[in-house]
Amino acid sequence: MSDQSYVDELDQVTATMQAYIEGGRAGKSAVLQPAFHADANICGYVGPDLFCGPIQGFYDWHDENGPAPGLQARIASIDIAGTAASVRVDMDDWTGHRFTDFFNLVKVDGRWQILSKVFYLHP
Template identity: 30%
Template sequence: MSMNTDVQDVTAESEIRALMDDYLRAVRTWDEALFRSTFDANANIAHYYVRGDEVRTISLDQFVDTIRSLHEKFDNAQEIAEHIEVSRVGHLASVRVDFRFVMGSKEPQGSDLFNLAKVKGRWVIIHKSYWL
């Protein structure tokens, strides 16, 4: 591996981690514009629903509504990352985030699996799967 490739790898991982930081900050502060900017406009979200043993897929707009409703219901709705793992191949990346989601006095644990793509010079989330 050349020194230039090493620098590109470090830069890409740094950009990906910055995107994840923006995502987590947007959820915590409920900055809808920042939240939306972390996703591609055509992204979708799949939630593994443990109680129903099924997968529910929703649009980005529906996911925005879900996060907004949590902030309306709870004073302290936020996702707290416990561990972040990044894998990248070229202009695609996979990010796993183990987290606690604070909702009032509840703190369920879960995992996010993000698929990212570098589009027009910046990383965006193209798909999110999660269980909580």
């Protein structure tokens, strides 16, 4: 990959993550759903309970949880190798919650999509 194409890939991964973040602010899974692959999954602890499964469980929570207009998010790192990428996003005030999320993305048909989300819900 040339430097320019790597920068283009970074921009595309960043755009996917921005769609996710904007979906968080909007409080509607329909806004963030395009960032995810149809076979995506999620896993992390909510208190003492492990929450793992298909991404639909996150969509359901998100739609019930509502908008997060005060959401502050920072992409802390992006690592790309060919058609695979990993991203860390730190977020404050997702409706009062603070999260650190780790995403694995795959470039499918020329578009970066989130295939997995592992989260840490800060106490």
